[in-house]
Amino acid sequence: MNSSFLKLINHINRRIILTEDEQQAIIPHLNLRSYLKGQYIVQEGDVSRNETFIVSGKVRSFYLDDKGNEHIVAFGIEDWWINDICSYTTQTPAEFNIQCLEPTEVIQISRDKMEELFILAPKLERYFRLIIQKAYANMSKRIVNNHAQSAKERYLSFIGTYPDIANRVPQYMIASYLGITKEFLSSLRKQIHSDAKS
Amino acid sequence: MNSSFLKLINHINRRIILTEDEQQAIIPHLNLRSYLKGQYIVQEGDVSRNETFIVSGKVRSFYLDDKGNEHIVAFGIEDWWINDICSYTTQTPAEFNIQCLEPTEVIQISRDKMEELFILAPKLERYFRLIIQKAYANMSKRIVNNHAQSAKERYLSFIGTYPDIANRVPQYMIASYLGITKEFLSSLRKQIHSDAKS
DNA sequence: CGAAAATTTGACATGACTCAACTGGAGTGG
């Protein structure tokens, strides 16, 4: 089996149990696709037509406010699903952009194919439910932490929790993800370094 | 059929199609329960053992930080599901409290019963997937809005979107939900009133 | 009516933003 597809199948098998037949039946519904750095998987205003699983690479999902400022909603790396779920489920124009920060390889499943898959293997409903539940729980904690912690604490916690992301994306994006300005993040880092020395 | 159960069945039927038989089969798995104002449906440290659907009343889900400050994660009203999903799915101690703000009637389904239900009517996996997807999409927007908007804008948008909640919970809880202090919210309201007059 | 809870007020402190300038790489092309 193609190793990218295998990666997804393994991801599924870690949460539900697929028979050999089911695994084989799923494969033809999957669509492998490559993006270059900077390319968009979903653009604001377009309708998101696929569920997207990241095989390798790195993406960000962001929102552009009225003043033209970017607000990063989420990063996505290897083994994560990423989408504008609202646009996908209601087939309305996306509010978020999803852009590749590196050359990125993904597996996509169109809505139609997805419905076929759910008929083929209804267990997949459970798989996606579990995935999204996890994402929801993380979002809830993020909301709370945004309120309960200072920017400095959030930054330290971010680089502790996601070192692989923190090391591989520009700082101004981390600032945006945390909801602070790049200048302020810069001064926080300065503080942190001098804290460490003294 | 008991009218509370009917309320849930209708809620389900608005998203998926249940046969008459399935509807009848679901009922015995449901558990009706009443709470008084102030009572806890889930307490921090306990394990959440049920999915909980609110038939009537009003609840809040909140987190207590190290300094003892409350941070409201969500409100729940009629026709909403509310839970500490993380605790429920992993059967680990809850980080959030879920407390009734009024006398509240709920329908609960234990994990075991839920598994039975999923076997009985696998479509329910889809129903819960759709519910949680919606909640996730809302959370994402909330994160963005917390970053893109000022406290005043968030407050106005909150009372516009959820007037029924805004009118029925104390202001200090709205402040907590928005991530600001009750004093600051008070001064925002003063501004808003004087804006309106001039 | 009286006590407790919720809200408001005001003085003051500070975390975080703005803006503009500067530094320092990483290409790129001559």
Next chain:
DNA sequence: CCACTCCAGTTGAGTCATGTCAAATTTTCG
């Protein structure tokens, strides 16, 4: 190999949004 540009990151001064604390006031409700 240098000059040039572009982009990310840093700095610092000034400002604004929001927080803190303590007290006064209003509302709720037994």
